[in-house]
Amino acid sequence: MIRPDEIKMSAEESGKWGMVIDQDLCTGCQACVAACSMENNVPFVGDAFSPSNGEVDINYGRSLHWIRIERFWEGEYPEVKMTPHQPMMCQQCGEAPCEPVCPAFATVHSEAEQLNLMVYNRCIGTRYCGNNCPYQVRSFNWRDYERPEPLPNQLNPDVTVRRRGVMEKCTFCIQRIHKAQDAAKAEGREVADGEFTTACAQACPANAIVFGRIDNPESLVSQLAHQGHGVKHLEELGTQPHVTYFKGG
Amino acid sequence: MTESKVVDILAVFADIGPAADALDQLRAMGIHDECMNVISGVPVTEAMLGRPAQHTNVPRIALGGALLGFSAGAFLAFGVPYMYPYPIQVGRQAPISGPPSVIILFELTMLIMLLSTFLGVFLDSMFPNYRPMKYVTEVSDGKIAILIECPHVEEKKLTDALKKMGAESVEPAEAQHL
Amino acid sequence: MSDNKHKAEHSHEEHLREKHLMLDPLPRGRMNEMVMESMMEPPTWKFWAIIVVLAGIVAYGLVYTWAKVIAEGLYLAGINRPSYWGVFIVNTVFWIGISHAGTFISAILRVFKAEFRRPFTRAAELMTTFGLIQAGMSIFMHIGRVWLGLYWLMPYPNQRMMWPNLHSPLAWDVLAITTYVLGSTMYLFLPLIPDLAMARDRTTGWRKILYKTLALGFRGTEGEWAHLRNAMNIFAFAIIPVMFSVHTIVSWDFAAATRPGWSSTIFGPYFVVGALHSGMGAVIIVLAIIRSTMKHMKYFIRPEHFDAIGKLMLIISMAWAYFFFNDYIVQWYGGDKWTQILLHYHEAGPYGWMWFAMLIVNVAVPWAVLWNQKWRSNPLIVSIVGFLINIGMWFERFIIVPVTLTINRAPFTWQQYEPGAEMPMGIGTMAFFILLYMLSSKLIPLIPVWEVEEGQMAHEFKKFGRETVVSVSELE
């Protein structure tokens, strides 16, 4: 029996990962969405009709995007403006509302990475976490999504393929974090800033997404995050999100 | 010779009054309270019949269950968080937090208390019991039966006395399948 | 002169006797006979026809549709993001609400010695048990991987020493509902034992075997009665906090969440009162049906009972209205942006009609009808009111669950909810409930005869000066 407070993480195994998103740079090009889906084996829902209500499934809030780009409108023609694109993914809250409500410990906080983990094989699909996420960034596998052969050849072997009935969400590409940490550990060093990044950040042609350790004052992401004009989404709820947005404009 | 014979008599009364009187008289005849039992279709209290209070373990078993339940709840609330091989954090709540613990303690206390109360009835009444027993079905129609199992008294004398006391019927009690 | 007076006195007594079951005693044997006859009366073709229809609905709604949902996924239902919870949870709350009536009648009224409860405690308790079965099924219907549900939810560890998360309101639900199901089933069974023994004594054949087995060898000895009485007393007191805790914990599923419209401190009592509201309505429907369809039931269930429950319904309706308004004004006054939008959506959105209908049938209708003793005593009128209240309370839960979930702090995801496979499955639970009730009415003595007899023993007329009044002696 190990007491919770006895556990210490070694330096190379721990880190507080975070993201900075510059909405002024984001062009809404969806490269991050595509990259995320390719990296994380996110299935495509297609335009199948939902038998329950004749709506298109994907139109009925049943998309599976782990990251989505939100935009709203301000004003009316001709003074109409599109609000800055807002890429929305799991904010990896420090105090995540989704975690305590899961009865099966299927979504828990990782001590090592300071991320919200999603443990698919423990998920029984109560979808309480989805309800309790103020950002609505969790998506549910409403069915088993078709991937006709040979499309499964593209699947990333580092990432689980989810089946129907489980929740899923952005993981900050935890498989990449671990790969980089393993490599660094093998070489007896710490993961260098910028050594790796998430799929979305890597693809982003405008460099609007910066990922890294926010507990490392030297890293680009923590320097950006501490510039002062960043905001955290719905911070007033006390969720302590790990994603900082620059509103821009 | 008759001394050793156990008298087994079932007297059926129509009402509480006569039955209570009969009990008094039987007691006066020297039949000990322990040799008598009253079988009724409604819960007739001991006070109504002037009988000694029945001993029941149900409240004690219930209390024991409550304590057991409380301990089980305490184990779940305070023990389990220490059993994880690694710390499990949810929403930055402490592994052992007050409010959820109260709920767990309450629910488990109640659950096991109720279960053991129920079990207490079984234990105390020796339920289920499908062996042949001394019984008359009129009891469930509202009659009150007095069952006398006494080694000291003569059967004939007792039967007569009971009839005099207003018993509707007095029969030798025989164990039968209910 | 004095003769007239005597006559008037006599007719007054007659009147009271007609009105009150407790003053109108019949020999125990006769009552037993009546109850057994009502139970063993050979079912009519209508009865079987209804059974067949209900079984068909159960087969389609519960068996076929549920199997399909399990095999293919929850996309068959209408739930979506952000309304991750829909009619399944509505039905869960609804059935748990229904189940509250049984406990309320047989525990609270027993504790407070409300004598009118006696003939229908069993009927109400049966509703509790059967309602909880539907509630339990509704929860499992909603789970994405139902085949893992119990496996992960019950408090025991897996091979990696993972226990369920006892911080989760859903885990509390599991504990509370388990306690409640077991508790109320045991509480149904304990007072049933003497009646089962009675049934055992009056039957032959398979019924004899059944009742003999269930009666456990109960004879009615002093000891047995003492243990039983003690246990029932403990149950009556203990099940009340359990009942309150169950619906409070169900309300915490919502109130503990960080959602506009959900995060409300009043939800606990609000839900309990709401549960009683629908539960009373359901009890009254059941009583009206039992009274009109089963033999001899007009003797046991009389207008006085509808009158009494009607009064309770009126009071509960007032309490519900008070809690509703309390919740509403606090949410409204808070001025939170999202809550404002949500409240507007409740009233003016596509389900706005439901919101208004809820207020009308939950408040306006009971208030308008139940103040009148004549209407209140009419089984048809009160059962219609009860039915409407149940519709209204279902609407209330529908508004609280999927309609409220539609609005959240991420407007990019707002999505209206439209039920899908939930409806056949929900109707399936309703059919299953009725089916269980109908079948059990043929197997279980619906009237606790010994309790009625006990009550009749305790009631008598007493004269205060010129007035003949009813007096009740305390037997326990």
Next chain:
Amino acid sequence: MSNKFSRRDFLKLTGVGAATTAVLTGCGPASRYTKREPYMQMPEYTYNGHSTYYATTCRECAAGCGLIVRTSQGRAIKTEGNANNPLNLGKTCARGQATLHGLYNPDRVTDPMKGGSAMTWDEATQVVADALKNNKPGEIAFLMGLAPDHLFDFVSDLASATGINAPVRFNALDMFDAQATLSKAAENLFGQSGMPLFDVAGAQFVLSFGANFLETWLSPVSYTRGFAGLREAKTKMRGKFIQFEARMSATAAKADEWMPAKPGTEALVALAIGKLAAEIKGGSMPRAFSDVEPKDAAEKSGIKLETLEHIAEMFAHSGGALAIPGGAALGQSNGLAVAEAVLALNALADNFGKAGGVYFSAVAPTQSAAMGQRGASAQQMQEFIQNMKDGKYKVLFIHGANPVFELPAAMGFKEAMKGVEQVISFSTFPDETAAEATYVFPDHHGLESWGYQRVFTGAAQSVLSGLQPVVSPFYNTRATVDVLLAAGQIAGGKFAMSFMDEVEFLRGKIAPLMSESDGLFSAPDLNTFMAYFQQHGGWWKTTDGRTAPATADVLSKSLKATEAEFAGEGEFFFVPFVSPTLAEAGANKPWLQELPDPTTTVMWNSWVAINPETAHELGVDNNDVVKVISEFGEVEVSVYKYPAIRPDTIAIPYGQGHTAYGRYAANRGVNPADLLGANFNEAGDLAFAGVKVKVEKTGKKSVISRLESMMGVYGVGMGEEH
């Protein structure tokens, strides 16, 4: 009782129960689950759990971005940008990410086909050989994709050696970018041909006239990086950006100001801004702007004079002003005038060859002037089609282009194919053109191919991106160069080229680069050089290869202040725009279909963007199907009430409406090119934005799927609908 129920019965019942449970719990349907088993025999150099990374080039559009493809167990898993490639610096667009869905597309052409039946490659090679041998060289034509790649070089060499027609390159992006107009304007003004390169990153104030440079225009990844540079406030002030466009495109959405100028008045607006700016700057009025009356321009364009004055002031005072012409503004009857007017603004800003200004793109390695930098304009395609119709071509080889879909149906490519005896398609996918072709001899997917591709614009350096197979070919496909080489050997004569295979040809082509001095790498021998070439994903110079346009007399040229003319009688201007996520050939990739459009968030479908006011007047609502009718055709499409479009304009995205091209593309949405006719501007580009259309209600309703919530974003169903 118990003796009747035997153990056997119990076991039977248990079995039935277990089977039922299995079905219900999903062990049964588990067979449907996605499984990816390891290969029985792993490809060489692969280990379980270890990824191998290959550098190659993205073939999803003609830009030529470098890719690093992660492979595992012989499968391509993920594409990333090649961080060293100067064009995209490690970045990709959505199409580049989804290229894997092309590679593993379930609807690829798996074998050489004739009609619906497969044939062997030997037979296929014989067909090609016969086609080469049995026809006169003048009767053999090649139509190829826009990418200036090794196949183009090979066919060009073949053409020059044998006298067959020089290969023609075409792609719809070229058409919708109006690239011909842009380079023609540059040629007219600067007397120099080449693709202008706009240094957005270095600018302080950008005026864009219809250039959708954040979407599909020329080189979207590199221009997006430029935009990021414009916005980033690290070294300078945050740059300002104004876009003139009738419909707010994804690019205009990022602009500080969106100016909904009336279509066709862009030249007036540009010249008016020039005039006003020149007035502010003082000095004599340049001849270029003298033709315009700003008040008149303001009136005609619908943009207030004060606004124009304000923009002109900013333009005049800004340290780094830049004006970009492109897109729909150039795809009009007066497109050339628009392009010239906008380029002239740059002359006023005096930014030629300066940071934040206009350059000519670096000339790519191995590029010879004779090859022509650009693809064919629509007008040239019209001539090509005419030749087909006239029976001038007996054999037509098509590779990398899908003209049946991409060209407006009114231009008649599909009909013209009937005038060609043999059409041989080398398409990897069963696209519309392949469906009409006599033979389909599928080439490898880009990730299975060797090759190189010249980067024609976007990078400062001269870049040759290299391709190598990252996975072994998945199907029975063959490289087109190899097919042509083998067929040439059979045909003999001049057709017999001396190369053993495609790789040898490739090596021969890049060999001269070894002697270049300022390259990324050099090597003593070709083997090493080739190894480096593969390793780095190409070869590029380390020095800035951009050139400054001649500036001398741009402002003294006389520029016409013309308005565009529109074909058709309809009341609405029609703007077809290329879907930024699907573009012209993305529709068969399911994840590209699943990507929401950046402006409307629509997925898997087409829509017509109509101003809400206009929709109200027409009596249509969201999801109502309307019929859009032009002089040349009509389409039926669902309405999206788009708040940022001129009330007199409607827009339909281009990218859907395939009739073939696999299960994800076929019979989905509409092709707005069906509404276009063979109208060209002076530069030969299709006047795709020069059509007026009518809109009619149909009374039908067809729901378009969108990611956004109509409640949350537009308030639909919230109880206060207008």
